Amino acid sequence: MTAIGVTSATSGSADSLTVGRRIRHLRREKGWTLEQLGAAVGRAGSQLSLVENGRREPRLDLLRSLAEALGVTVTDLLGAEPPSRRDALEIAWERVQRSPLYASLHLPEVKVGPRTSTEVLEALVGLHGELVRRATEQAATPEEARRANRELREQMRARDNYYPEIEQAADGLLQAVGHGAGPLSQRVIAELAGHLGFTVHRVDDLPRSVRSVTDLRNSRLYVPLDANGLGHDARTVVLQTLGHFVLGHSDPDGYADFLRQRVEANYFAAALMVPERTAVPLLAGAKAHRELDVEDLRDAYAVSQETAAHRFTNLATRHLGLPVHFMRVHRSGVIHKAYENDGVRFPSDATGAIEGQTVCRHWTVRVVFGATDGSAPYRQYTDTPTGTYWCTAHVDRRPGAGTDDTDDFSVAVGVPYAHVKWFRGRETTERSTSRCPEETCCRRPPTELARRWDGYAWPSARAQSHLLATLPPGTFPGVDDTEVFEFLQAHDTTG
Template structure:
């Protein structure tokens, strides 16, 4: 404990090691220094090991005996490597990891090799990393998702600071408006100090790799069938524009992903250009996600996301968005229109089964994949209208849908649809329970073997960049570095 006479930022361990460092540097034994300050060697030893902290008057006596100043004993400069390791290990021994393992603190003798100290510190660091990894559970992910969704709802999924950042970047490269071309994406990269390089051996776990030392951005030389070369470039650059660093929690990792995708969308579909277009479409009662997609040459998912960013703030329309896997599992969701999505006990929507009668599930059974599907759905808290599409992905088919309350349907193309549905998923018998006759016939005579998603039981990806094999990344950079 720091005494009232000593500075708060100079702890007993550091002061003690600095005394020992100066003493041994002068070739002085413990007994010799103890004699000069009129103290017992055992007492001085307790000071040097940090078990006790000398008062200011005794520190002055020690400083005089060592031919130095009290400031030298209290300075915040680095200790020698051995002393620094000893202090780190002693602090570790007082921490939760050593206590949880039942390892009692021990005296670090001079005879303990420095290599042994380094090995113990490395093992301690790895145990801490594994503890953090085990803490990154699906429950943590759900909590982080819920917190982020609440934030998005409170600000109507509109991030003004990211819109401003996108406008600044587009102004810097003199983008005139309309669809952002691949050449403009390259100009943004050049403006940020990057050259683009396409490689056939990009690590499997990455979409892009930035060599910050040499200002090179590597992308795959093969674009996925539904991929967009601009999106890959802009997503990589968005992380640099926003100054993202290594995430220290899953919540931070998730927030970074949302910010990256948001800024990418704001660059592809600039707020200043698209808002007048949407306002005109509302005036004409002809809002269409397809038209937004086509006008800016983006994916349907990007157009749908971008609409949710701007609809409430600029059109005064509350909305919801769903991305649902063909298995029925909700993978992305947003709402500020009071729609009643299924949630778990933590309030998380992602990972829940979407009602079989909701537009996002019904659309999978529609043969016409060329035109959008529209449906009105009566729910326990009102009627909603949705427009939906099915698109392929690396994980299978997904439906993407945007919906509004009945009163806002008048602004949209597709409001005259005759498709109707009734969803009462808050009631057990809506779709989560089989009809009574079927259940009575088969409940005691069936045993399905569940196909458990591997992500359900696994911990979340961990490491400096979750989900990325950093060894592959570093080997790739080593092979491609111009140095």
């Protein structure tokens, strides 16, 4: 691997700067001056100087003459790699000074000569590399984040939220440790980590900005001592982290890439906890008996309602032929996650993003909060402008959230009316009508209430300040690098 900024302009092919430096390197090896080489090829030394400095691209006939005079082939002259470390640095610095970023700094040109030390060149190129890194660090605005979410959702819909390559990777790993069926135990998870060369360590001083930290030097994976108290299944945290390595993820090059990697790692973890090999026969058998139920996946594999719902959407369309939609909605009605390939119309903003939008209060995913039995699934038919949908919803309280119901979320899975015949709970008599996005559906207060209170109410809004700010910068948004490095240093056993 070459140093930052010290690479050829195009991977695998030469550019004029590299060709020029190769010519100069070979000329100096022969002990020739520019005039001597010019005499050998019938060109003025000043013309060859332009070629060596990358200011003029040599024609093929000149390249042939130069190759013959220098005792090499044309292919040798066109090699993509600089002939030496020094040449690589000089090429990198030349490119730096031709870059838009350098031009925007309005700095004078720095000419590199024989007396310019290699250390100075290293420093100049390194400084520019750091400027580029800081200039391109992720600082995604809310608009960019919503756009990335929308584009990723479109990609998921195009493939029915099914990733065969991740299914294959997860299945191969399970077979490697000999896991057959049933819930994934902590012992099996430790075996999975060990098979991949990692050891798992549960600690109580993990930085607050992360869910896990991996020490790549010592192959140690650190997770919170009580992940459940943070609202995460302890197994999921480990499996998602392993997923990044199994799937070959590298440092994300932007927020969209960061988001894609998270989705893939989450999918990988769910595919391990609810394996396709055993889940599909379970679901197919339930469909044959018209007894499909997301709760059966949850109970059979001892996973959360959300993981079971996610996993159902992964497998339902590809293996059962069922179009579906999924939602995770806060008690306030704000959408946190959603997916659909069944034609249901989610609320969206002008960019087409749905995250952060408020769902109709007549939809199952919101009505469930008022259901009398919060522990049981709530089923409902909802008539919408795009058709009638049946949904099953469940309130998913975060572990450790205490009695504060503001932390409550509901998770719902739904299908168009034509497909409800395959599901348990289809006999429900609960039904509502949603006219959203029509204002009179649920966004505009009833006439009598508005007449009595309009102009006499002054609510103090709970400001969601994070929605107004850019996403925290950094390779991994929101992660405090100093905390992470200090944590790893404190746990380092290598001295």
